[in-house]
Amino acid sequence: MRAGLVVVLALAACGESSSLRIEIQRAGESVLDPVSGGATRLRLELVGDSGESAIAEGPADAAFLELEDFPSERFSAVLQAFDPEGNVVGYGRFSQRSLEGEVPRILLRRNLAFVIHQDDPLPGEPGRLVLGIDVVRRTVAARFQVGQAGSVARAVTAWGGRGLLVAEQRGRDGFVGIVDAEDLSYRNIPLDHVPDVVVGPAEAGIGVAAGGGFLSFVDLEAEEVLGAPLVVGGRVLDVAVDPRGRRALLAIDISPPGVVTVDLRRQQAESLPLLPDAAGLAVNPATGVAYATSSSSPRLAAVDLASGRSVQLDGSLSAPGGLASWSSALDGVVTVSEAGPRSTLYGYSVFSQGGLPGASPGFDDVTGVVMDGSGRHGVLVAGGEAGGEPGLTLLRARFGALPETSNTLYPEDPVEGLRYRPRGAAILHGD
């Protein structure tokens, strides 16, 4: 357990009532503190096993929050930091914890989209540059590089609130890169192959690095590769992982199967005929259900990552899907369709089991779409076609509607003054 990252829940007897006292500690790097993003209020919501819930509020710099008389001893928690306009500028969560046993942990992180860039031959080595972009204000709040000279970040995913996982390539060598969300420091683990993507469960367990025709299991805590890589053909298009570390899904560009399901505990992988031409994956962290989109069909499929069971969903999108992300606020999936001359954002409501009406404006060469932990804010990054300008689109979601978009040029690197082409993005979220 890392110092400074722990939230302690203590159940204390106090007469006839009991109170939960939650100590809140923050990352050492101040830029990751929601206060630096304009947070003025914290709101912690506990949801018990039977659905009962309660909220505790406090100032953004509160050291702890308390709840009186919460009736359940097993619960999930969501911590949100709000700015004065009601935007969610920080987030943390954990699920299904008990007061007994190990002290539950929750990490509060500022809502930054960490964006990696294409390896274009430009000053500033954009291929290993990561910009942390405020998903509410569109400002560049953090800047750092991964690896060393010659390194290229091929993909980035969130490792819960603990850090970022980077698929690093240096020449013919591959690495699992870990950006520590405590101080944005970087370390890596050598692999036997070059990964397309690295993904790890938010809570605990084994991560997966896939690419170059292979799949490796990685103990992210111990920072070691487990066993020899499995042979898994195809290029990874999108990925989803169970926060509780049971399964991961990979969408690959070979169809069938299109989707590979990876049992993280047994360290096994097998094909999962789910949809033709699977293209995008998104997971609801509260339920552990993953949703898959297809680039040739407007239908979606769902996979329970706990049991591995899958089902075709009723209703459909207005067009075939693509890269996907889950939005709790929308209670559904946002996905980028490449079916038309320009990419378009569509939405699917799990609540109403159907595609959301409308479509976003068009984008060129979308390379990432990611929503924050609250599901209210997100970003879509686009590299821009030849001669076009790279773009950054802020997304703001609400229940039952296609997210609102604000499309602008991608921000310039504050050091080099150049506008690089984004390659992918990730937002830190719950434990």
Next chain:
Amino acid sequence: MSGRGFRLLLLIGLLGPLGCGEQRCRVALEGEACGSSGDCVEAGFNQLACVDGRCRATCLIDADCRALVDPECEIDEEVRSAICEQQLCRPGCPQVACPSGETCLIGRCAFYREGFEGTGDEIPSLAGLGWGGGGTLRNPSQDLAFDCDGDCGGVDPGGPAAEGRRFAVLGTEPAPEKGTARTAPTCRACACCLDCILNPPLVAPSILDCPLQSVEPRLNCGPARQDCDTEPPPDQTPIECQGVCESCDACQARATPVEGGFLTSCEQRAADRVCSACPACDEEACRSCRSSACAEPCEDALSEACERCEEEAGCADCSPCRDCTVCEDAQRPGPRQLELRARCETLGADGCFSTPVDYPRAQLTEAEQALTSPPIDLSGAAGPLFLEFRYVPFNIGSVRTVSEQGTSACDWTEGPQEVRVQACAGSCDSPEAWVDLVFEDGIQVLPPDAQRSNGLRLTGQSGIDWSIGRARAALPAQLLGAETRIRFLPRLSEFARIGVDDIQIRSRP
């Protein structure tokens, strides 16, 4: 329905059979003490959540609070005007009385609010709403933008506003190098001299073969400057032009010397002279004759009808005036062009041609560039006030060219692009009366660096952009008068724009 709402429905389903019984649902902003949201449902507050041990209505925006109203339930009146503050619904005005001087505007108290929507059926305009620039020149770069939502009816679409359907657009009108000339007649020799100096011919022009070109506004008396890397040609009279220019000096001097702005020495030389025909047109006897008795026949001054009318009316003084426009009329194609040209030639060096006599000021003052509010009565404020507004910068870069009328664009300097927000409490015609306001984060100019060069175009904005651009500044006590004004002073590049909407002055930040 929000995720919270869904969970509450789930709770209702779970707890309804256990605890609600016959109890009627109640809608309020706050209920009794609770340990979980289930306690609120049991008490009939189906839409409240347990927040810090008490049933409360949570929200993200004001609309969430108004959405609580359920006609099937018993409703507390304060719900109808509730507002969302710090993610909780709270009573708004008029349930909560406004401080003295403030009025209730959609649940919140304010001394002043402008959303640029107007009232009634009239299409609003900045001027109609009392907003605009000071001084005499109008800034055409500032206007109201309209979110016509596809049904624009010939109006340029403006895209979404922060609230309502209209917002103000700020821009800076650049100054021209020279401006647009006001002209008056001069003699042919002087017109030829000016043309010859500005467009030097290879051989000395004959008086009857010039002027060849209309005079383009120029900052110097010589050939046009090729580019900014070369020095401007010095003022000079080429040897080929000396003949026509000496003839110019022999023309009749203008009775009233010209004192026009931004005239070069060669333009001044032509402006100081006049042909002999035109002054007669300004004689009182001729003017009154042509404006009354012979107005209609003398629409064509050279016509026989005009001549006959003037003779019959005794307007003999008008005879020379008939030749005032003949040379310029002769340059326009028409059935009488040959006749007019011949008549012009008979006038020789004394023919009449237009020449610039003034370049009026076209450079707007800061007061004219600014978007200024009508007077606002803040004299009743007891404590500090706050100005709040929302804005969207449309791809504003860091620097602009500072244009200056009467100087070459090659010599224009660069300055920062910025919008200052200022206030004055009286004597607002004086530039010194305006005070820069300081925003909450200590900056004095908009937009912040992080909001520049965003590639955003007018009409491309969304509600997200309006929520990012929210500015708040304290209004110091010395600026709270009976006729306080605020203004937005743009110093932007020619095509840069910034949208402003939802301006409020309140006692609470």
